[in-house]
Amino acid sequence: MVALEIVHASNAQLRELGPGLVALFVGATSGIGEYTAKAFVTNTISPRVYIVGRNTAAAERIINECKLLNSDSRVEFLKGDVSELREVDRICAEIKDKETKLNVVVQTQGNLHLRGREENPEGLDRKFTLTYYSRMRFITNLLPLLQTATTSTPHFSRTLSVLGPGHEGKLNFDDLELKNTFSVGKCASHSIVMNDFMAEELALRETGSSFVHSSPNLVMTGGARELPFWARLAIKVLSPVMSPFAVNAEETGARQLFHATSGMYPPAKPAAGSATAVGTPVPEGVSILKGLNGEVGSGGYAVDWDGKATGKKSILDEYHSKGVGKIVWEHTMRVFARLDKAEQ
Numbered sequence: 359m360v361a362l363e364i365v366h367a368s369n370a371q372l373r374e375l376g377p378g379l380v381a382l383f384v385g386a387t388s389g390i391g392e393y394t395a396k397a398f399v400t401n402t403i404s405p406r407v408y409i410v411g412r413n414t415a416a417a418e419r420i421i422n423e424c425k426l427l428n429s430d431s432r433v434e435f436l437k438g439d440v441s442e443l444r445e446v447d448r449i450c451a452e453i454k455d456k457e458t459k460l461n462v463v464v465q466t467q468g469n470l471h472l473r474g475r476e477e478n479p480e481g482l483d484r485k486f487t488l489t490y491y492s493r494m495r496f497i498t499n500l501l502p503l504l505q506t507a508t509t510s511t512p513h514f515s516r517t518l519s520v521l522g523p524g525h526e527g528k529l530n531f532d533d534l535e536l537k538n539t540f541s542v543g544k545c546a547s548h549s550i551v552m553n554d555f556m557a558e559e560l561a562l563r564e565t566g567s568s569f570v571h572s573s574p575n576l577v578m579t580g581g582a583r584e585l586p587f588w589a590r591l592a593i594k595v596l597s598p599v600m601s602p603f604a605v606n607a608e609e610t611g612a613r614q615l616f617h618a619t620s621g622m623y624p625p626a627k628p629a630a631g632s633a634t635a636v637g638t639p640v641p642e643g644v645s646i647l648k649g650l651n652g653e654v655g656s657g658g659y660a661v662d663w664d665g666k667a668t669g670k671k672s673i674l675d676e677y678h679s680k681g682v683g684k685i686v687w688e689h690t691m692r693v694f695a696r697l698d699k700a701e702q
């Protein structure tokens with residue numbers, strides 16, 4: 359476990375990366391995304407931050423709170439429903455109009471519901487799109503900006519997807535998209551395993567950036583708002599029992615920011631001659647993490663809430679031996695190609 363004092367000290371060193379870092383937080387109008395965006399604003403010099411979600415009132419509140427945390431920050435709300443990939447594309451185009459580089463992309467979009475499969479205009483389930491397809495679409499659309507960030511001071515870029523490594527389940531290879539076999543449990547298993555393998559695959563291809571899939575542990579957020587009344591009531595009744603086991607808002611923001619910026623999770627090939635290309639320096643007493651492919655410093659990581667490596671070994675070993683990284687990559691690119699074709 360990386361001690362919280364180490365996390366705070368590392369985050370404070372983000373200022374040494376210089377002014378004008380640019381970051382995108384998708385799903386930051388609430389919960390883990392909001393806490394992480396605020397930690398970023400607090401620890402950086404004149405940052406430019408984009409937050410994505412649907413709730414305008416929440417975004418306005420967060421923008422005002424960020425101004426109080428750092429008066430030199432510039433935070434902008436990009437409103438959109440990213441359970442549809444055409445909305446992801448529209449938002450990415452807007453970012454590309456405004457910025458030439460992106461140092462950090464943090465994604466926490468998701469919802470908790472028991473409604474079953476809900477198809478979007480692209481033929482994908484909306485929940486699955488939030489936790490997997492939209493996240494990969496943001497990353498692949500924005501790769502040119504992540505690459506540019508590695509070619510100019512501080513030569514640093516990273517993506518962080520917060521979901522659930524350590525809770526991998528089996529994939530249905532006959533229905534990776536879950537068109538015919540959707541359930542909330544299968545959606546979680548597919549999203550988690552596919553986030554893992556895409557972090558690994560992206561790191562192989564984009565060696566100057568790193569790609570992290572992290573777990574938040576239990577965090578008391580508004581995440582239950584779409585559950586039926588009886589489930590919300592049960593959570594409310596149980597919350598005094600659950601709270602002591604939860605990670606609080608401030609610690610969550612600090613720890614996820616650490617995952618998004620620490621040199622513990624470097625790219626496979628950071629820009630030569632730049633100490634900041636790995637992020638903030640690796641703190642004393644901890645070492646560079648072993649990546650998803652088993653190599654230390656591989657650039658693609660599954661990280662537990664407390665900073666250490668995670669992932670269900672039995673499933674990851676079996677899927678590595680079956681070449682699942684290639685299968686997941688090709689599936690995802692096929693889905694994106696289908697969308698591109700439909701848009702033409």
Ligand SMILES: NC(=O)c1ccc[n+]([C@@H]2O[C@H](COP(=O)([O-])OP(=O)(O)OC[C@H]3O[C@@H](n4cnc5c(N)ncnc54)[C@H](OP(=O)(O)O)[C@@H]3O)[C@@H](O)[C@H]2O)c1
Pocket residue numbers: 384385386387388389390391410411412413414416438439440441466467468469488489520521522574575576577578579580581582
């Ligand atoms: N909290 C936990 O204990 C916990 C544990 C394990 C994993 N996780 C995972 O961590 C992630 C974040 O969880 P959280 O607890 O922070 O949830 P949260 O407080 O509900 O935040 C979810 C964020 O996603 C955004 N979002 C939801 N649907 C959207 C849509 N269609 N379009 C655009 N944005 C959308 C929400 O914004 P708008 O409402 O403004 O659209 C909100 O900003 C989720 O994927 C969750 O599954 C959480």
